[in-house]
Amino acid sequence: MPSGGIVATHVRRSFGDVHAVRDVSLHAPPGKVTGLVGPNGSGKTTLLLMLSSLLAPDAGEIRVAGIDPVAEPQRARGVIGWMPDALGAWGSLTVRETLVTTGRLYDLPRDDAAARAESLIDLLDLRALAASPARVLSRGQKQRLGLARALVHDPRVLLLDEPASGLDPESRVHLRLLLRRLADEGRTILISSHILSELEELVDDAAFLIAGESVSADRVAASAQRGRYWRVRVAGGEMVAAQGAIAAALGRTDVTGDRAGVLVAFASETDAAAGLAAIVGAGIAVAEFAPSTGRLEQTLLDLREGTVAPPAIVEDTQTTGEGDR
Ligand SMILES: Nc1ncnc2c1ncn2[C@@H]1O[C@H](COP(=O)(O)OP(=O)(O)OP(=O)(O)O)[C@@H](O)[C@H]1O
Incomplete structure (x- = not known):
């Protein structure tokens, strides 16, 4: 003890x-x-x-x-x-x-x-x-x-x-x-x-x-390590177009978005870094790239769900990004 x-x-x-x-x-x-x-x-x-x-x-x-x-x-x-x-x-x-x-x-x-x-x-x-x-x-x-x-x-x-x-x-x-x-x-x-x-x-x-x-500490550590959603905000970008461009840059179909940005799940920080390099390499002007939830929140969600839970959507997913125009 x-x-x-x-x-x-x-x-x-x-x-x-x-x-x-x-x-x-x-x-x-x-x-x-x-x-x-x-x-x-x-x-x-x-x-x-x-x-x-x-x-x-x-x-x-x-x-x-x-x-x-x-x-x-x-x-x-x-x-x-x-x-x-x-x-x-x-x-x-x-x-x-x-x-x-x-x-x-x-x-x-x-x-x-x-x-x-x-x-x-x-x-x-x-x-x-x-x-x-x-x-x-x-x-x-x-x-x-x-x-x-x-x-x-x-x-x-x-x-x-x-x-x-x-x-x-x-x-x-x-x-x-x-x-x-x-x-x-x-x-x-x-x-x-x-x-x-x-x-x-x-x-x-x-x-x-x-x-x-x-x-247990082991389970918490494992949950904290697991993948999480990252939010990408494109400079002056229009959300639907940005979502399409990022999906193409990453070669993925599971890219979503909300009013605050485009959401992509990455399995680890290393994967997220490689994803960011691919997005920037495709000529997309990234203004922000950050985990969509805090570490504690992500760990708690993972412990409860046993999976990477999708983040709370800031507003409706098919917004035309009026705030960006
Ligand atoms: N005096 C009590 N009599 C009966 N049930 C109780 C009593 N105190 C707590 N409970 C029950 O025990 C469980 C745990 O309650 P507790 O208040 O400890 O949770 P909590 O994690 O602090 O919740 P919250 O985040 O909502 O404050 C709940 O189901 C609650 O209804």
Whole structure:
């Protein structure tokens, strides 16, 4: 069993007939931001609740910074910062009062709790809202308060459920930089999300959950290696003509397209590079050539389907490319 950070071994939890978590093993090491990736209902929140000592597993072993949250929940809570997907309770308390009260619940002396609240208000950019009651905050502002609350007792481990949801682009960049800094200080960070484009930019590594089961590292590596769709955008080109020209350049009939470009599946990056050379060699003015999905999204699609799944079509496939004219 690996030590340090978060370690789960064959963890299981059912609710009556619903097997929310069937068999999950994972390791989130200190100093890294680890993503917990899975479709809706795959058991992410149930697992996070067990890791954070708020729900008992039916079977399996959990260690968080070396502590067993089942045997020693209070000790575990002392090292864990938990941010649920929705900020619960205390709507009438202000942002400042929420943080001071949380600090007091973690046994911080009054002055320390007040000082900690002020530094977290600055860290999470909540100064203008410090005296506002929590109930008037927007979803994104509540997310920031939720993260501040999770950090009150300077935890070594952070468990974050959908932390980026509701954040505008600037706040997402801020979150990414903050989480990187917290990880660089040696903290263990586990973040769940099903919005993979958000997670992609935040995490060092990812653990995948499918139908309550963790996916082995070998299977994830194999899925990540498999082919994917690439999107080609031709400079000033008209889409239908570009699609035909690219199909001819590649000698293929399975080339499709959408409003954002022409879509071609390649089995590997090497094949994609050779395909790009063939397209450029045929005199086609390529303005963009990139994978049509992010790495995490592609891996998850592959794990679920067992095949290269076609990407989401941006708009109807037989567009005349009005935007290009
Ligand atoms: N308290 C509960 N009682 C009964 N069923 C539950 C309970 N909590 C979760 N479940 C069920 O367990 C399964 C896993 O739910 P969970 O919330 O852990 O998934 P998730 O991966 O976090 O989903 P999402 O991405 O939608 O938040 C779902 O089928 C859910 O309906």
